[in-house]
Amino acid sequence: MDGILLQILNGLDKGSAYALIALGLTLIFGTLGVVNFAHGALFMLGAFCAVTLSRIISLSYETIDPNRLDFLGNPAKINTPYVYDFFGPNMGASIIDWAVPLSILFAIPMMMLIGIAMERGLIKHFYKRPHADQILVTFGLAIVLQEIIKFYYGANPIPTPAPAALVGTFDFGAMLGLNPGTVLYPYWRLVYFLFSVVLIGGVFAFLQFTTFGMVVRAGMADRETVGLLGINIDKRFTIMFAIAACVAGLAGVMYTPINSPNYHMGMDFLVLSFVVVVVGGMGSLPGAVLAGFVLGILESFASTPAATSIVPGINQIIIYLVAIVILLTRPRGLMGRKGVMEE
Amino acid sequence: MSKFDLSRRGVLKTGAVAGAGLALPTVFTSGASAFTNEPGPGSVTLGFNVPQSGPYADEGADELRAYYLAVEHLNGEGDGGMLNTFSSKVLDGTGILGRKVEYVTGDTQTKSDAARASARSMIEKDGAIMITGGSSSGVAVAVQALCQEAGVIFMAGLTHSNDTTGKDKKANGFRHFFNSYMSGAALAPVLANAYGTDRKAYHLTADYNWGYTTEEAVRNSTEAMGWSTVEAVKTPLAATDFSSYIAPVLNSDADVLVLNHYGGNMVNSLTNAVQFGLRDRMVNDKNFEIIVPLYSRLMAKGAGANVKGIFGSTNWHWSLAQGFTTPDGTAVAPDAASAAFVKSFGEKYGFPPSQAAHTCYVQTILYADAVTRANSFNPCDVAAAMEGFEFDGMGNGKTTYRAEDHQCFKDVLVVRGKENPTSEFDLLEVVEVTPAEQVTYDASIFGGDLGTCNPGA
Structure with missing residues (x-):
């Protein structure tokens, strides 16, 4: 029981990342009809927004400490962050400590700008091109983006810890009357799950309850008719692309304390996220979210020693096996709509 | 009939002349070059095959820095680094056997096929006489096998699997790095x-x-x-x-x-x-x-x-240069060789070298030393000079290149993540220097066959 509960929890945070990326992918596909293979790179860019802000906040000036020596035996250079001088050492240390959550404020405008630049600068030229062309150009863009990040930040993972107040584990075992200490779950993963629920809820509410969202949904259903009504649907779709980029970016920002970001992290999620989109149903936003969580949980269970001892390697193929079964039994995915990619 | 006879004689004559003609270049070639990529009198080319892209690119970059430093020192530039502390004194800063050391680099991408392709290119197109590098055992084993076939020496970089000098060992391959x-x-x-x-x-x-x-x-x-x-x-x-x-x-x-x-x-x-x-x-x-x-x-x-x-x-840590005190209170004096290397590397690049950089630097120097002692670039002469070679002053104390499997035996460092690091480089503390005798094993336990040296050509 303890193990099952723990794997469900693990699946939730993994599923959160899948769901957020898949949600953005589906938004872009549903609005612009573009298969965006650069979406994983947007997740990675979001994570590097956190790294960048963390570095900006930690910008320091050097002083020489004659009492300490560096690795060459010279007087050591001591770095003191400017925020210590601006806000005092305690407040300065707290600001640096909370760099990841603060990065959300930095990432939102950055990712919106990146999204608009991507859509206006490159992707709009491929609206009327076959999906194969879109895949090639966006995949190429993803590689370019990750190489740029590698050039400036290196290939090694960069530690980006959670605030000290959110380091530690929550004992679900003790809370539920099970053995204490057997169902421990890191606070930050809990934060990540809750954050993703709020973000997903926010996107759905935006689409459901705002006029802008209503127009976008109408455009997704019948782009031509909305255009004939005199509404500049292209402009709204560009904004939706920026919002999708922002969702992926924020997913990346909050993921950095879970795994140290590196230039390749987007690619690690990209293929799985596409499987999530297909399993959920192309163009279906609830389907993407549902499939994200379901596949995340299944992947967690498949990684247990019990599962791998019965079927060796099941942890590496479970998502694809499920995808095959679902596509055989429900060709449009879990919540796919008729007519999407069927022409 | 007579016509046939003449024709047969003619064919035999022509065949003999043609055969001799075809054999002539080969005879000259084999006489002129008894082994793959024999260098001319001016320079010798080494091939540095490291991950320049992919997840180990940073480690590869550090390896390249070490190689550049080794080349500088071999050519008599810079402060000489560990040439000054190396127990063998045959290297004098005039390159290798009087030839200036030049190099080419390849990108392994930490993929065996890409690493083999770049090594092959360096051997066949650039004339590299020795290939060195790597940050992965899979890559090292693959490139080592290629070098064996091509008839060049392979000086492994960072590869930790037992197999590199165990079941997959090769006569042309040598590893300084320790293993699992x-x-x-x-x-x-x-x-x-x-x-x-x-x-x-x-x-x-x-x-x-x-x-x-x-x-x-x-x-x-x-x-x-x-x-x-x-x-x-x-x-x-x-x-x-x-x-x-x-x-x-x-x-x-x-x-x-x-x-x-x-x-x-x-x-x-x-x-x-x-x-x-x-x-x-x-x-x-x-x-x-x-x-x-x-x-x-x-x-x-x-x-x-x-x-x-x-x-x-x-395998090595830069703090050896400064000396340290183990948790049980044993004071370990600064190691002069490590200090020389850290100084050279640190002054050139602004930060201390990694263990990958150290092993790559040492391998380059050891190759040059073996060539000089053998007075030959022939891989088989170089291998013979390296086999059983005992040396000191390269940062790991007394070291032996075991002849049976081409594995170096030397002290191993047990380290622990430091509780209170004083800088971004000060992350590990050495808690024990395990003597070489304690980590030495029988060369036969991992199987494999060294085979015979291949000089190529």
Whole structure:
């Protein structure tokens, strides 16, 4: 029981990342009809927004400490962050400590700008091109983006810890009357799950309850008719692309304390996220979210020693096996709509 | 008939002349070049085959820095680095056998096929007479086999699997870096001393060659000390989130987690293990502990504060240059060779070298030294000069290049993540220098056949 509960929890945070990326992918596909293979790179860019802000906040000036020596035996250079001088050492240390959550404020405008630049600068030229062309150009863009990040930040993972107040584990075992200490779950993963629920809820509410969202949904259903009504649907779709980029970016920002970001992290999620989109149903936003969580949980269970001892390697193929079964039994995915990619 | 006879004679004559004509260039060639890529009188070209892209690109960059430094020192530029401390004194800063050292570089991408392609290109197009480098055992084994076929010497860079000089050893290949067996042999006594002999270990092992040999080595060594192994789980090399693998550890009665991971795998699995509070747990009335058998400073940097207090092993560490005091109070004096290398490298690049950089620098110097002592670039003469070669002054104390498997035997460092680092480089502290005798093993235990040296051509 303890193990099952723990794997469900693990699946939730993994599923959160899948769901957020898949949600953005589906938004872009549903609005612009573009298969965006650069979406994983947007997740990675979001994570590097956190790294960048963390570095900006930690910008320091050097002083020489004659009492300490560096690795060459010279007087050591001591770095003191400017925020210590601006806000005092305690407040300065707290600001640096909370760099990841603060990065959300930095990432939102950055990712919106990146999204608009991507859509206006490159992707709009491929609206009327076959999906194969879109895949090639966006995949190429993803590689370019990750190489740029590698050039400036290196290939090694960069530690980006959670605030000290959110380091530690929550004992679900003790809370539920099970053995204490057997169902421990890191606070930050809990934060990540809750954050993703709020973000997903926010996107759905935006689409459901705002006029802008209503127009976008109408455009997704019948782009031509909305255009004939005199509404500049292209402009709204560009904004939706920026919002999708922002969702992926924020997913990346909050993921950095879970795994140290590196230039390749987007690619690690990209293929799985596409499987999530297909399993959920192309163009279906609830389907993407549902499939994200379901596949995340299944992947967690498949990684247990019990599962791998019965079927060796099941942890590496479970998502694809499920995808095959679902596509055989429900060709449009879990919540796919008729007519999407069927022409 | 007579016509036929004449024709037959004519054919025989023509055949003889043609045969001689065809053989002539070969005779001259083999006389002029008895081995692959024999250098001319002016310069000699070495091939540095390192990951310049992919997940180990930073490690590859550090390896390249070390190679550039070695070339400088061999050509008489810079301060000479470890040439000044090396026990062999045949290198005089005039290149190798009077030829200026030049180099070409290749990108292994940490992929065996790409590494073989770049090594082949350096041998066939650029005339490299020796290939060196690598940050992966799979790549090292693949390139070593290629060098054996091509008839050039391969001086392995960072490769830790037993197989490189075990079942996949080759007569043309040499490894200075230590291996999984040595890590296990060095770590086990320190672990028994720190954590006791009644421990239950849970292994998470990267699902590839290096992971298997490391798990085997650590299991054998720790079980011999009295530990038991509760579970050993293979994790996919492509895994990024290890939470699903760590969760079952919570429900086992293991009190030690051994992470047989390297690179990004190590950074992520260690980060995840610490996140799940494993280090704060009490199991079997003991503190739960985590072990990382192979440490690298570059990887430790990626894991950040999570490495604090965690034991592992390493081939070399820059802090040897400054000397240190082990936890039991033993003062270890600064190592002059390490100090020379750290000074050269640090002044040129602004930060201390990694263990990958160290082994690559040493391998280049050792190759040049062997050529000079053999007075020949012929790979078989060079191999003979290297086999059984005993030396000192290269940062690891007295070292022997064992003839039977071309593996270096030297002291191994057991390190621990530092609790209070003073700089971004000061992440590991040496807790014990395990003497070479303690990590030496019979050359036959891993099987394999060295074969015979291939000079190529």
